[in-house]
Amino acid sequence: MPAPDQAVLARRQEILSALQAIVPGEGVIHDEREMRAYETDALTAYRQLPLIVVLPETVEQVSKVLKYCHDNDVKVVPRGAGTSLSGGALPLEDGVLLSMMKFNRVLDIDYDNRAVVVQPGVTNLGITRAVEHEGFYYAPDPSSQIACSIGGNIAENSGGVHCLKYGLTTNNVLGLEMVLVTGEVIRLGGKHLDSEGYDLLALMTGSEGLLGVVTEVTVRILQKPETARALLIGFPTSEDGGRCVADIIAAGIIPGGMEMMDKPAIHAAEDFVNAGYPRDVEALLIVELDGPEREVDYLIGRVEEIARANQASHVRISESEEERMTFWAGRKAAFPAVGRISPDYLCMDGTIPRRELPKVLARMRELAEKHGLGVANVFHAGDGNLHPLILYDANKPGELDAAEAFGADILRLCVEVGGVLTGEHGVGIEKRDLMTDMFSEADLKQQQRVKCAFDQKHLLNPGKVFPVLHRCAELGKMHVHKGQLPFPDIPRF
Amino acid sequence: MKPRNTGDVEKVVAWAAAEDQPLEIIGQGSKRTLGRPVQAAHVLDLSGLTGVESYEPAELVLTVKAGTPIAEVEKLVDDNGQELSFEPMDFGPLLGVTPAQGTIGGVLAANLSGPRRIKAGAARDHVLGMEAVSGRGEIFNSGGKVVKNVTGYDLPRALCGAYGTLAVATTVTLKVNPKPETSATFVLSGLDDDDGIKALCKAMGSSAEVSGAAHLPAGVNGGSSSTVLRLEGFSTSVDYRFKTLQALLGTYGTPSRLEASETGALWQTIRDVKPYAGGETPVWRLSVAPTAGPQLVANLGEAFELQAYYDWSGGLVWLSCLDGSLHEAEIRAAIDAVGGGHATLVRADASQRSNVPVFHPQPAPLAALSRRLKEQFDPKGILNPGKMVSGV
Numbered sequence: 003m004p005a006p007d008q009a010v011l012a013r014r015q016e017i018l019s020a021l022q023a024i025v026p027g028e029g030v031i032h033d034e035r036e037m038r039a040y041e042t043d044a045l046t047a048y049r050q051l052p053l054i055v056v057l058p059e060t061v062e063q064v065s066k067v068l069k070y071c072h073d074n075d076v077k078v079v080p081r082g083a084g085t086s087l088s089g090g091a092l093p094l095e096d097g098v099l100l101s102m103m104k105f106n107r108v109l110d111i112d113y114d115n116r117a118v119v120v121q122p123g124v125t126n127l128g129i130t131r132a133v134e135h136e137g138f139y140y141a142p143d144p145s146s147q148i149a150c151s152i153g154g155n156i157a158e159n160s161g162g163v164h165c166l167k168y169g170l171t172t173n174n175v176l177g178l179e180m181v182l183v184t185g186e187v188i189r190l191g192g193k194h195l196d197s198e199g200y201d202l203l204a205l206m207t208g209s210e211g212l213l214g215v216v217t218e219v220t221v222r223i224l225q226k227p228e229t230a231r232a233l234l235i236g237f238p239t240s241e242d243g244g245r246c247v248a249d250i251i252a253a254g255i256i257p258g259g260m261e262m263m264d265k266p267a268i269h270a271a272e273d274f275v276n277a278g279y280p281r282d283v284e285a286l287l288i289v290e291l292d293g294p295e296r297e298v299d300y301l302i303g304r305v306e307e308i309a310r311a312n313q314a315s316h317v318r319i320s321e322s323e324e325e326r327m328t329f330w331a332g333r334k335a336a337f338p339a340v341g342r343i344s345p346d347y348l349c350m351d352g353t354i355p356r357r358e359l360p361k362v363l364a365r366m367r368e369l370a371e372k373h374g375l376g377v378a379n380v381f382h383a384g385d386g387n388l389h390p391l392i393l394y395d396a397n398k399p400g401e402l403d404a405a406e407a408f409g410a411d412i413l414r415l416c417v418e419v420g421g422v423l424t425g426e427h428g429v430g431i432e433k434r435d436l437m438t439d440m441f442s443e444a445d446l447k448q449q450q451r452v453k454c455a456f457d458q459k460h461l462l463n464p465g466k467v468f469p470v471l472h473r474c475a476e477l478g479k480m481h482v483h484k485g486q487l488p489f490p491d492i493p494r495f
Numbered sequence: 496m497k498p499r500n501t502g503d504v505e506k507v508v509a510w511a512a513a514e515d516q517p518l519e520i521i522g523q524g525s526k527r528t529l530g531r532p533v534q535a536a537h538v539l540d541l542s543g544l545t546g547v548e549s550y551e552p553a554e555l556v557l558t559v560k561a562g563t564p565i566a567e568v569e570k571l572v573d574d575n576g577q578e579l580s581f582e583p584m585d586f587g588p589l590l591g592v593t594p595a596q597g598t599i600g601g602v603l604a605a606n607l608s609g610p611r612r613i614k615a616g617a618a619r620d621h622v623l624g625m626e627a628v629s630g631r632g633e634i635f636n637s638g639g640k641v642v643k644n645v646t647g648y649d650l651p652r653a654l655c656g657a658y659g660t661l662a663v664a665t666t667v668t669l670k671v672n673p674k675p676e677t678s679a680t681f682v683l684s685g686l687d688d689d690d691g692i693k694a695l696c697k698a699m700g701s702s703a704e705v706s707g708a709a710h711l712p713a714g715v716n717g718g719s720s721s722t723v724l725r726l727e728g729f730s731t732s733v734d735y736r737f738k739t740l741q742a743l744l745g746t747y748g749t750p751s752r753l754e755a756s757e758t759g760a761l762w763q764t765i766r767d768v769k770p771y772a773g774g775e776t777p778v779w780r781l782s783v784a785p786t787a788g789p790q791l792v793a794n795l796g797e798a799f800e801l802q803a804y805y806d807w808s809g810g811l812v813w814l815s816c817l818d819g820s821l822h823e824a825e826i827r828a829a830i831d832a833v834g835g836g837h838a839t840l841v842r843a844d845a846s847q848r849s850n851v852p853v854f855h856p857q858p859a860p861l862a863a864l865s866r867r868l869k870e871q872f873d874p875k876g877i878l879n880p881g882k883m884v885s886g887v
């Protein structure tokens with residue numbers, strides 16, 4: 003992390019008074035004990051007390067807080083529910099932590115236009131809860147949906163089991179209101195489609211709190227599919243499972259969800275919830291088909307055929323809602339289940355081209371041996387998004403370091419086979435230093451130029467996402483090579 | 496200048512930046528009349544940058560050079576039972592240029608999406624990665640070649656709809672989808688605009704998975720009005736969902752049904768704005784909340800003589816000004832009055848296009864932010880100067 007600015011630390015009292023003048027009463031927290039609640043997000047290996055915590059309630063307060071911090075060179079870390087797994091909301095010692103959790107109201111539900119307007123602190127599931135009595139839902143469904151905020155979802159471009167068919171956050175957001183670090187309030191999009199001018203909505207989605215603070219969100223809602231049914235399919239090898247996934251997609255079928263688990267994960271989950279998973283398979287696939295009843299029945303048959311053609315040793319089809327939920331119970335409990343077999347685990351997140359799956363799993367077993375740690379795999383098989391869970395014991399000296407080194411090796415492997423460092427959890431501080439494994443210096447410079455357009459002074463969430471922070475002035479220099487007109491032989495138009 | 500590879504593009508742009516030589520960027524130039532006329536001494540023609548770099552149908556991922564003709568891309572994926580599900584429109588008929596022209600880079604630069612936008616998303620929603628050359632003459636990669644990725648800012652998506660004013664795309668990676676087995680259209684006749692849009696919104700809010708929702712008022716495409724809903728997918732499912740719509744919209748009249756081939760032709764007509772083809776009247780493309788469409792058109796109809804039809808469940812209005820004037824101020828004010836959106840002038844002669852803001856003007860802080868972004872990527876202002884905003 004960047005070294006804390008001693009001058010800012012020395013001005014703490016003055017900053018506190020200024021913030022208290024903007025956000026009255028309990029909206030400013032400065033007592034060390036009370037601030038403990040904010041010292042980490044869900045990447046708990048990292049902890050840091052913030053300078054001060056502010057909980058604004060109005061857009062005007064957000065704007066004033068940001069303007070004050072901007073004018074006085076104080077860093078700001080936005081925070082939603084704090085469920086980030088990449089350390090995105092980790093506080094800075096010399097920075098204000100801006101919690102958006104008092105922005106918790108649903109502002110407008112418009113069924114005709116299939117749009118819902120909410121404040122950023124509303125939870126992901128809260129949106130669905132607000133519309134489900136009319137049969138609607140909000141499609142992106144991170145496993146943390148009961149807790150995570152829609153503001154955090156925007157910042158992380160979160161996804162879930164439904165992503166393959168229904169898209170990520172970015173595909174389901176229509177509009178935003180946001181405050182720039184200078185305090186200016188801008189609106190992007192709305193209930194209409196496609197914003198005019200540059201697509202700043204695209205840049206904001208997945209910007210990890212570095213470009214602006216989201217104060218209002220308009221999302222698209224969908225009518226719940228008529229029905230959903232699932233297949234539970236076991237394979238003797240992961241190659242067979244991988245091929246089955248490819249064949250399902252090649253057959254023109256995009257399932258509502260398609261999840262896979264490897265043997266260690268299957269055993270951990272089965273021990274924990276008794277979902278009826280077969281133990282004698284190397285790979286277990288859950289395929290869920292959703293949509294009109296007639297279509298789902300038809301597709302269940304097609305997927306079963308494809309599974310059998312790929313040596314499936316075990317096929318079960320849900321015949322009731324209860325049975326479908328049982329299939330999912332193990333998958334959904336996979337993380338806590340692994341928590342039972344290991345004192346600690348690191349949940350990694352990388353995406354690979356699906357065809358590389360067998361190779362990646364084999365290499366991962368080699369890496370496990372090299373680092374002397376176990377690994378269990380659950381992943382979004384449809385889109386190649388892996389979540390290796392690295393098992394370690396924080397109380398054993400050196401194991402956390404080994405787990406982190408193992409995790410970095412896995413992510414490098416993802417990039418090496420043509421994939422990416424993160425599929426849904428974000429870069430944060432966790433994968434920051436690996437960015438150079440995926441991007442060249444020039445690639446990273448362009449990314450940072452986006453930052454310069456939004457936040458010239460680098461005051462919003464600095465230290466996250468980018469390994470080296472170039473100053474904007476330095477990035478602005480151009481290497482100018484005066485030269486000959488290229489292709490003098492080619493006629494001009 | 497017609498580069499043959501990314502290195503060539505880099506050289507041209509670096510030279511132009513060093514010498515302050517503005518460039519007009521074109522694919523095949525088929526959309527040259529979209530946006531504001533560009534004042535540039537040189538043309539950077541990307542139509543030589545063609546070819547498929549990789550295509551993995553089972554991964555749903557396609558990587559091609561930006562100058563590859565869209566028609567070739569569509570044929571390639573079609574041969575593999577897949578499609579670009581954002582259904583890019585063909586501006587040929589509307590703009591009076593050769594149809595079926597254009598490159599994939601041009602489609603993305605203009606973020607062109609067809610009727611399936613309401614279900615499948617816009618062109619930008621199908622972009623996964625991009626190699627491009629910034630106005631500084633630097634080659635860079637952003638995004639990736641897998642369908643799920645949140646590593647770094649989403650530059651590939653942001654470069655869509657930028658009309659080549661931030662960077663020149665040299666290679667693009669797209670998400671493709673399986674092509675539906677069949678399609679059918681549910682047709683209601685004789686509804687007025689209000690009822691037509693109500694029916695569309697009701698259908699869009701159902702579980703019928705509608706992939707096209709348009710209302711063509713009387714006289715736009717033949718005699719009486721038609722309110723049309725497209726269903727796509729496995730044939731058993733299409734039949735079933737047709738019945739769902741019948742039950743849902745029974746009060747609006749007795750529907751008729753178009754089968755796959757007629758469905759294809761109808762939606763191509765809607766997508767490519769064929770009702771206005773061959774004419775010379777100014778044409779605007781308006782995007783508003785779906786339910787605001789009819790009110791907007793009614794308000795404007797009181798001010799001047801127009802023809803309008805609705806796609807995107809009412810939210811996309813194709814408006815033709817029959818008296819030949821642009822009515823820019825009235826249209827933009829009317830959009831604000833119905834709750835916001837934007838209006839883009841898509842057909843008008845060059846002098847008209849240089850005299851009004853072709854793209855919807857933005858509030859000051861937003862315009863300033865957009866300008867800062869432009870300055871970061873193209874500090875010398877050499878890429879398509881003035882294409883989107885006068886003087887930028």
Ligand SMILES: Cc1cc2nc3c(=O)[nH]c(=O)nc-3n(C[C@H](O)[C@H](O)[C@H](O)COP(=O)(O)OP(=O)(O)OC[C@H]3O[C@@H](n4cnc5c(N)ncnc54)[C@H](O)[C@@H]3O)c2cc1C
Pocket residue numbers: 043044079080081082083084085086087089090091102122143144145146149150151152153154155156157158159160161162163210211212214215216217426427463
């Ligand atoms: C058990 C568990 C399961 C999870 N499963 C998934 C999953 O399936 N899919 C998935 O994608 N993620 C998952 N996550 C990760 C996490 O829930 C998501 O990243 C979520 O979007 C974070 O939301 P939050 O409100 O908790 O944000 P926080 O953790 O508070 O913040 C995350 C980032 O968002 C920024 N931010 C927050 N609010 C705002 C705002 N209003 N304006 C600007 N920036 C803001 C912060 O600065 C930070 O960079 C999981 C996490 C846990 C703990």
